[in-house]
Amino acid sequence: MRRTATGLLVAMAGLFVLTGQYLGLHPAVGYVRAFAEAAMVGGLADWFAVTALFRHPLGIPIPHTAIIPENKDRIADTMATFLQDNFLTPAVVARRMQDMNLAKAVGEYLAAPGQGDTGAKLRSGAGDLIAEFLETLDPERLGTQVRGGLKSLAARVDVAPLAGQLLTAAIADRRHLPLIDSAIRWAGLTIEANETLIRDMIHEKANGLVRWTGLDEKLANSVLDGLYKLLAEVLVDPNHPLRGKLEEGLAQLAHNLMHDPETRARVEKAKNDLLDNPVVGRWWLSVWERLRGGLMKSAREPGGGLSAVFGETLADLGKTLAADDRLQWQINRFARRTAVGVATRYGGQIVRLISETVRRWDARTLTDRMEGAVGRDLQFIRINGTVVGGLVGVTIHALDAVF
Template sequence: MRITATALLVAMAGLFLLGHHYQAVHPGWGYLRAFAEAAMVGGLADWFAVTALFRHPLGLPIPHTAIIPENKDRIADTMAGFLRSNFLTPAVVARRMRDRNFARGIGNFLLQPSGSGEGRVRAGAGELLAGLLESLDPERLGMQVRAGLAQQLEKFDIAPLLGNMISTAMADNKHRPLIDAIVRWVGLALEDNEEMVRSMIHARANALLRWTGLDERLANSVVDGLYRLLAEVLVDPDHPLRGKVEEGLRQLAEDLKHDPATQAKVAAMKKELLDNPAVADWWMSVWERLRHGLIERLRDPQGELPGQLGGAMAELGRALHDDASLQWQVNRFARRTAVGVATRYGDQIVKLVSETVRRWDARTVTERIEGAVGRDLQFIRINGTLVGGLVGVAIHAATQLL
């Protein structure tokens, strides 16, 4: 548009020269000369006016030119004040939102199918959450989750819970399979380390026992006795050793629930465990596996998670679309929230606008405003050129008649 306006001005200069050259040939050339002369004046005047808004014409420091860059701070304050007075007042916000059914609009969006025919949220919820998990710093997020869990665990008194778990398990005889498993594990451990046990017995036997060979018989007796004891405990639910173990478990449960010393020991063990660097490393490895697994499941188009998310959001959209009472509550909440934001943070919002414009350099302000309205300003130059020419013709005609 700037080229068009300038080309029109150059064309008027050419017409002026043509009319001036042939003015003596015919009176009509005078009208052409008057039109072109006045058009050049109008075009040049409007070019000066338009240019003076953004820069110094021809680089000359003429007073009251380069108006926008010279007054950008005042423009920033004026824009902020206009925004605060005409848009961010509670009355204006409430009036603009009174007839808006935000709830129905949200419901329509959630129910509207995507290009693949699926619900919009079902198609995009999984990818949105997966992208969110990928965009966050995994190490920092994992440490924050760990810190939150550790903070909650530090506040949680775990000893009474363990005591209640042991008491409940024993009341339902659910501790017996655990004892059986421990007995079997001890038997397997003894079988795997039988030679070490025999060596320990031989090493501790005196010289007489070794000389007479009784140490081997003693080792056999000890090992066989241990195997026999474990077998008896395993097959006899009422074995005295089981009773001793159960008695110890009952006492442990009572101490965990009521003994301050035992509870303090458990709390100290818990704190030591939480402070252990190995636990932090273990948690980070677990968190990474959880995060990657969750991302893969979210990005699976046939997976359960996107379907569950999409189904839940679709139900919410249907409720927002059809339930008039829910719409009224959501819309009222939206209006109150918007009015509250305008009331509490209106000054901060306009201050943000003002400070942002103030931080722009003069060239940036000029380029952005000129980019927004420059095309219309070039129309002013074109109109000024044509209107000036018409006025010139009218003045020439009046002088001829008079």
């Protein structure tokens, strides 16, 4: 646009020179010359005015030129004051947001079945964001921090009384019976899995005469049969004395966990030893790494995993927002109060940030940015000035010829 405006001005200058050679040829030539002459004056005047905004015309430091770079700091302060007075005052923000149903608009957008590509982009973008966030985390450092937090939390919890209360409640509700049955079955399976070891132990403990007569094998069979029979009787008979002893032992354990300092100290020591065990730390790191890897894979899975869940959640949230007037009112009130609060607390800082940013720009940067934003329209002013100046010149020439 600058080249167009300048070319038009040069054309008017050429036309002025050309028509000066043929003034006596025809009266109309005078009108053309008057048009060209006035157009040059108008074009030059507007060129000077437009150029003076951004720089010194022809590099000559004429007073009141290069207005923008010379008044950069004042412009920055004026812009900041304008924004604060007209946009960032609590009254203006509250009035603007009073007529906005922000919650309903967001809800209708999220719930719209035809949002198509936009919804897919939201889901994909959210999934990628989650995956990238998880990928940037240091697994060992984060795992260690979480383990440290869990350890600190567990260290403050007195486990023994809690376990004693749980066991007492389980015994009172007869919920300990499946535990006893499981223990009996486990004992039977353990004996069955180690029959050879038991037989070898009995054989080694028997004297030579017993082994020579073969009674050690019969003794081993008798011991094993007796153990199996005992466990079977305890398992099927709810009133078996051994089962009663087991229940008494559990009740005593529950009492000791709650009231015996020595038992509580042993439990506490076992808890701390477990927390301090490096194997537990390595186990936690492996668990965290598997969890992190699974979440990353699920987040990046197109059309499924976390993306699908996120999309469904957004759609459900949108339907709820679009249909629930009370929820809309609450969210809109929260948004309005938040915006007013931001304007009240941080309005000055926001405009100061704008002012300081503009102040830090060098004069050339500010000039280039403003000229890039409005320079095209300013070049139209030059073109209009050239054309309008020419028309005014023709009019004046006509009036001079008539009167």
